[in-house]
Amino acid sequence: MTDRLTIALAQMNQRVGDLAGNAEAILIVRRRASGADLLLVPELQLTGYPPEDLVLKPAFLRETEAAAGRLVAATSEPGPALAFGSIRVVEGKAYNVVILADEGRELFVTRKRELPNYGTFDEKRIFASGPLPEVFTFKGVKIGFPICEDLWLDDVPMHLAHEGAEILLSPNGSPFEIDKDELRQKLFGGRATQTGLPLAYLNRVGGQDELAFDGSSMVFNGDGELVVQMRDWDEQLLLTEWARGADGRWRCETRERATLAPHPEDIYRAMVVALRDYVQRNGFPGVLLGLSGGIDSALSAAVAVDALGPDKVWGVMMPSVFTADTSKSDAAESARLLGIRHDVIPIKPAVSALDDMLRDAFAGRKPDLAEENIQARLRMVTLMALSNKFGHMVLTTGNKSEMSVGYATLYGDMAGGYSVLKDAYKTTVFALSRWRNENRPEGLLGPAGKVMPDAVITKPPSAELRAEQKDEDSLPPYDRLDPILHGLVDRELSVSEVCAETGEPRALVAEMEKLLLRAEYKRRQAPPGVKLGGRNFGRDRRYPITNAFRTGA
Numbered sequence: 001m002t003d004r005l006t007i008a009l010a011q012m013n014q015r016v017g018d019l020a021g022n023a024e025a026i027l028i029v030r031r032r033a034s035g036a037d038l039l040l041v042p043e044l045q046l047t048g049y050p051p052e053d054l055v056l057k058p059a060f061l062r063e064t065e066a067a068a069g070r071l072v073a074a075t076s077e078p079g080p081a082l083a084f085g086s087i088r089v090v091e092g093k094a095y096n097v098v099i100l101a102d103e104g105r106e107l108f109v110t111r112k113r114e115l116p117n118y119g120t121f122d123e124k125r126i127f128a129s130g131p132l133p134e135v136f137t138f139k140g141v142k143i144g145f146p147i148c149e150d151l152w153l154d155d156v157p158m159h160l161a162h163e164g165a166e167i168l169l170s171p172n173g174s175p176f177e178i179d180k181d182e183l184r185q186k187l188f189g190g191r192a193t194q195t196g197l198p199l200a201y202l203n204r205v206g207g208q209d210e211l212a213f214d215g216s217s218m219v220f221n222g223d224g225e226l227v228v229q230m231r232d233w234d235e236q237l238l239l240t241e242w243a244r245g246a247d248g249r250w251r252c253e254t255r256e257r258a259t260l261a262p263h264p265e266d267i268y269r270a271m272v273v274a275l276r277d278y279v280q281r282n283g284f285p286g287v288l289l290g291l292s293g294g295i296d297s298a299l300s301a302a303v304a305v306d307a308l309g310p311d312k313v314w315g316v317m318m319p320s321v322f323t324a325d326t327s328k329s330d331a332a333e334s335a336r337l338l339g340i341r342h343d344v345i346p347i348k349p350a351v352s353a354l355d356d357m358l359r360d361a362f363a364g365r366k367p368d369l370a371e372e373n374i375q376a377r378l379r380m381v382t383l384m385a386l387s388n389k390f391g392h393m394v395l396t397t398g399n400k401s402e403m404s405v406g407y408a409t410l411y412g413d414m415a416g417g418y419s420v421l422k423d424a425y426k427t428t429v430f431a432l433s434r435w436r437n438e439n440r441p442e443g444l445l446g447p448a449g450k451v452m453p454d455a456v457i458t459k460p461p462s463a464e465l466r467a468e469q470k471d472e473d474s475l476p477p478y479d480r481l482d483p484i485l486h487g488l489v490d491r492e493l494s495v496s497e498v499c500a501e502t503g504e505p506r507a508l509v510a511e512m513e514k515l516l517l518r519a520e521y522k523r524r525q526a527p528p529g530v531k532l533g534g535r536n537f538g539r540d541r542r543y544p545i546t547n548a549f550r551t552g553a
């Protein structure tokens with residue numbers, strides 16, 4: 001029996017489905033952690049989290065088991081014991097497990113019991129729930145391994161405490177949401193006090209489709225004191241020192257407190273990390289986007305530059321007869337400030353060609369939305385042509401306010417591969433643009449000074465699809481619209497409840513609810529984008545398209 005332990009916590013990125021790559025990354029970290037007794041890596045580190053329906057594929061399960069076997073065998077090399085997340089099939093059912101391996105042998109396997117099945121999570125669809133887990137005695141110390149959601153609820157930690165656990169080590173795959181770091185701190189500090197046990201909470205970092213994982217791993221002692229706060233948004237290996245005190249209780253002696261990104265930097269970091277991993281892992285040489293001189297495309301371009309570097313971002317201004325000179329100069333100045341390639345490709349010839357093509361079919365009809373939307377669609381055709389020719393992915397620039405009410409052209413400006421603003425309301429877009437013009441935190445690849453001219457932030461938003469068009473002709477001002485949408489979408493309030501909270505007239509709120517519900521068909525066809533809040537369009541909020549229900553007339 002030992003009175004001291006060195007536990008290495010490896011906050012790592014992962015690549016879903018890359019069994020060989022993830023295993024290799026674990027072994028590299030294990031070599032770096034050679035002074036430790038035990039190395040813990042995040043939830044499902046071998047397969048990547050969340051593996052989604054890959055788990056329903058027998059070949060994936062077979063290959064995961066084979067990769068796990070090779071990883072266990074590789075611990076015959078000198079180094080710490082390794083606790084890693086994998087999938088194990090028992091009597092035909094797949095379980096989300098932690099495998100503890102040392103000296104080339106599997107010592108222990110424990111299964112996740114609490115399967116999150118809300119919001120973006122669908123774990124009951126793919127995994128079976130394990131029994132109440134056992135503790136494992138490692139070098140004479142009883143250790144419990146609650147796996148992510150196991151730690152969010154009472155049952156598993158209390159059971160492990162009852163079974164005599166002395167330390168809790170919890171691997172996690174916990175996606176970022178605004179203010180979630182504070183929630184986790186409170187919850188897990190409380191869990192440590194409730195069980196009286198010291199606990200290490202280890203989360204993954206990086207982007208996976210719509211999810212951004214912030215890391216922000218922590219260690220608490222049994223009195224609830226937060227003793228270790230690891231970095232957010234970055235990989236980190238930390239060797240923590242643990243000792244058994246005179247009272248027989250284990251404590252973590254390491255003291256290390258990283259400062260987490262404050263608001264709104266946290267949101268911006270989520271966008272950067274999610275886009276970077278999406279673009280790099282899907283093999284794109286860079287991104288391209290329509291740069292209109294407006295705030296959405298300017299901010300999207302800034303995020304892309306901060307994620308990928310200026311040489312990987314390409315802005316294209318595609319003026320029509322309605323494009324103001326100030327829009328052209330603002331777009332050019334945004335590109336100059338960001339140091340990105342900027343091309344000007346007028347769509348006028350294509351608009352004329354469509355006018356000619358449709359003249360007979362449209363005879364006797366006044367110009368209307370059809371002609372307006374043709375412009376947005378011709379820009380899409382242009383961007384997709386460049387994407388096909390050069391391989392860059394088209395970045396979609398729509399924000400959550402527009403996506404809520406359907407203020408975007410289907411197969412036009414909605415086209416693209418990924419969106420960084422999809423879960424950011426327009427008021428957040430303004431706030432982030434102002435913030436980024438004054439700050440360039442460490443690690444971002446863009447310029448330290450301004451990233452867009454002030455005029456882009458201060459001028460009234462316009463789609464410029466017809467003369468003198470302003471967003472406010474069709475929608476209430478964004479500082480009134482966004483609280484209405486936040487109530488309807490993020491908090492699922494009824495029209496009456498939103499009216500009571502915002503003081504807005506019933507007719508306006510009911511109209512916004514109508515637009516919101518009617519635009520579901522557009523959102524279903526929209527590209528993925530990074531989740532920032534508790535109710536993103538996509539995985540969190542799944543509404544029927546064909547839907548007769550309204551909360552307010």
Ligand SMILES: Nc1ncnc2c1ncn2[C@@H]1O[C@H](COP(=O)(O)OP(=O)(O)OC[C@H]2O[C@@H]([n+]3cccc(C(=O)O)c3)[C@H](O)[C@@H]2O)[C@@H](O)[C@H]1O
Nearest residue numbers: 369373376402406407408409410413462463465471474521
């Ligand atoms: N339930 C349903 N299921 C499947 N498809 C459905 C549908 N309802 C309509 N549709 C289809 O959708 C079409 C209507 O959608 P769509 O063609 O997009 O056209 P629509 O939504 O009528 O127009 C786009 C609106 O977005 C504004 N806009 C455009 C571009 C940029 C911005 C901006 O500020 O960023 C704003 C523009 O000014 C206009 O108000 C219909 O013609 C029909 O084909």
Ligand SMILES: Nc1ncnc2c1ncn2[C@@H]1O[C@H](COP(=O)(O)OP(=O)(O)OP(=O)(O)O)[C@@H](O)[C@H]1O
Nearest residue numbers: 290291292294295296297317318319397413462463
């Ligand atoms: N003249 C243009 N040149 C290039 N791209 C354009 C142009 N007009 C629109 N776009 C593209 O279509 C998207 C929707 O733009 P639009 O101007 O209609 O509305 P917006 O929501 O105000 O966006 P932005 O704030 O970027 O202008 C833009 O973000 C941009 O990517």
Ligand SMILES: NC(=O)CC[C@H](N)C(=O)O
Nearest residue numbers: 116148149152173174175
């Ligand atoms: N992987 C998990 O079990 C995640 C669920 C958990 N409640 C979270 O957000 O962090």
